[in-house]
Amino acid sequence: MTSAAKSISVVNTVANLAAHLDPVHADGLTVGFVPTMGALHDGHASLIDASVASTDVTVVSIFVNPLQFVPGEDLNVYPRDIDGDVARCAAHGAAVVFAPSVNAIYPKGLPLEGIDAAKIDPGEVAQPLEGRERPTHFIGVAEVITRLFTAMGPCRAFFGEKDFQQLQVVRHLVAELNMPIAVVGCPTVRESDGLAWSSRNVHLNDRERATAPVLYRALQAAAAAVAEPGWDRMAVEATMSTMIEAELAGPVDYAAVVDPLTLLPPEDPRPGDELRLLVACQFGEARLIDNVGAVAG
Numbered sequence: 001m002t003s004a005a006k007s008i009s010v011v012n013t014v015a016n017l018a019a020h021l022d023p024v025h026a027d028g029l030t031v032g033f034v035p036t037m038g039a040l041h042d043g044h045a046s047l048i049d050a051s052v053a054s055t056d057v058t059v060v061s062i063f064v065n066p067l068q069f070v071p072g073e074d075l076n077v078y079p080r081d082i083d084g085d086v087a088r089c090a091a092h093g094a095a096v097v098f099a100p101s102v103n104a105i106y107p108k109g110l111p112l113e114g115i116d117a118a119k120i121d122p123g124e125v126a127q128p129l130e131g132r133e134r135p136t137h138f139i140g141v142a143e144v145i146t147r148l149f150t151a152m153g154p155c156r157a158f159f160g161e162k163d164f165q166q167l168q169v170v171r172h173l174v175a176e177l178n179m180p181i182a183v184v185g186c187p188t189v190r191e192s193d194g195l196a197w198s199s200r201n202v203h204l205n206d207r208e209r210a211t212a213p214v215l216y217r218a219l220q221a222a223a224a225a226v227a228e229p230g231w232d233r234m235a236v237e238a239t240m241s242t243m244i245e246a247e248l249a250g251p252v253d254y255a256a257v258v259d260p261l262t263l264l265p266p267e268d269p270r271p272g273d274e275l276r277l278l279v280a281c282q283f284g285e286a287r288l289i290d291n292v293g294a295v296a297g
């Protein structure tokens with residue numbers, strides 16, 4: 001353990017977080033922020049490492065945000081392991097774990113009368129893909145991220161490309177609301193067979209776990225296909241769906257080739273243009289998403 005590991009602090013309120021961060025800001029030091037929902041894995045650890053490497057003080061938040069779960073989703077069985085999480089944060093050199101209660105983040109209570117009571121617009125980029133499958137999800141993400149950023153103050157905030165659309169929603173928010181936050185996107189970390197680390201992977205049974213790497217194989221095949229001259233978007237999307245559905249009982253939620261900025265089908269793509277390929281599907285109890293970057297041929 002490093003000395004940073006020994007001195008990790010766990011705070012539960014915005015006031016106590018400020019007590020840690022006010023002197024840091026006053027001293028002109030940089031703050032790194034890694035927002036998570038806990039059940040930390042190697043993907044989260046890579047974000048902590050990136051923050052520790054490029055900022056003076058790293059804060060990891062652990063907050064399972066009820067507002068971003070669509071009714072009927074896995075909020076009540078979402079994996080939680082606060083002791084293991086704090087130990088992992090310490091081992092990777094984070095200085096503070098911010099683990100607030102729901103009340104600390106939503107002092108007036110959750111807007112239970114409906115997601116309509118949420119006030120932050122996640123923007124156009126929140127509409128397709130996940131936004132269509134989980135209509136209120138990004139409204140909840142925008143709400144919690146705005147509250148967490150307000151609590152943090154100026155910082156560098158580290159997000160995984162694993163949740164690529166979320167990363168673009170956060171970039172939109174920061175630009176739209178002039179937040180003093182530098183958003184840093186970090187590459188997806190995968191297990192040795194290609195499956196992206198996800199807290200939800202614990203819900204996969206042995207057979208599902210064995211077949212789940214098909215998501216990454218389909219994305220890689222699609223990335224190779226769009227690099228060929230004359231590629232056809234609909235054909236590439238159909239091939240991805242077919243590859244994944246061969247291993248699944250049901251249909252994919254989506255398998256899409258999009259413009260990385262709009263998350264919409266690319267208009268008139270030219271050779272050399274950047275693309276993003278994204279897939280989502282239900283694997284038993286776990287809903288898995290994955291994506292890769294690609295360059296048009």
Ligand code: AMP
Pocket residue numbers: 035036037038042043044046047158159160161162163186187188189190196197198199
């Ligand atoms: P979550 O706890 O799932 O809300 O994720 C917290 C942060 O970790 C988000 O910025 C995610 O994109 C990021 N993350 C999750 N899984 C991975 C992964 N396999 N590789 C890199 N970042 C990840």
